[in-house]
Amino acid sequence: MKRMLNTLLLTGSCLFATGIEAKLNVFACEPEWGALAKELAGDKAEIDVATTALQNIHQIEPKPSLIAKLRRADLLLCTGAELESGWLPQLTRQSGNANVVSGNGNFMAASFITTLDKPAQIDRAAGDVHPQGNPHFHLDPYRMSIIAEALAARLEVLDAANAAVYRKNLADFNTRWSSAIKTWEAKAKPLAGRKIIVHHKSWAYLNKWLGLVQVATLEPMPGVPPTSSYLVSVVSAAEKEKPMAIILAGYQDPKAANWLSKRTGLPIVILPFSVGGDPMSKDLFSMYDSTINKLLAAAK
Known part of the structure; x- marks a missing residue:
């Protein structure tokens, strides 16, 4: 037991001496949010993405592997607007991670922008309608800019020690993104x-x-x-x-x-x-x- 304790203490000392630090664990529901988190967090976060672009996001199975990843997450990063309502509640419930259910560990991108196509009344006979509006706003670069600002701010709250890194990465992203928007619009x-x-x-x-x-x-x-x-x-x-x-x-x-x-x-x-x-x-x-x-x- 004494030998094991000495080993653990030595390992901890080595990690401290080499500057190794724990990374923020981000669980992104869709690839676009995983990509945005990567732009803003860089090497300060471990990012798990629950789905791929070749999956129908409405029909995702809450597999044990996803439950395990969400269990260790510091931040749940999703679209919101009920896009993930068919599977995310079950996933969060089974993960037992209360930190990502609400508060700073829960980031729903729809909360920071105005959506299009919000129905005046809800009628399920009209098909798969979204009461909070069309959730596919990641295809608008201007709304993505707004969400990037909000996400960077949230990363700073969750990982204050690296706040300067997140601010720098956001400034770099904004510069490149603004330039890209001009190029895209002209083209x-x-x-x-x-x-x-x-x-x-x-x-x-x-x-x-x-x-x-x-x-x-x-x-x-x-x-x-x-x-x-x-x-x-x-x-x-x-x-x-x-x-x-x-x-x-x-x-x-x-x-x-x-x-x-x-x-x-x-x-x-x-x-x-x-x-x-x-x-x-x-x-x-x-x-x-x-x-x-x-x-x-x-x-x-």
């Missing part, structure tokens, strides 16, 4: 006013930012698969509106899009939707680059 000017058909109402923020006009959806209601008769009406809309493409995210079933494409000749454009959604989208910057490049290719 994307040809997209303004162009019409699109989408699979799901995932793109409201991207459409508003770039001036894209959504003329139809492949789902008659959010989360409701299309019927044959409904798809016939989408064909009519396509013939009338002359959209440039059918837009999908990588996780969405392409069956209806393929059917429509064969009957209208419209190209299908699969956008990354989040970090890791295609081989080019390795971080937030390249995700936006890929999105705009693919849309411009369709526009030509």
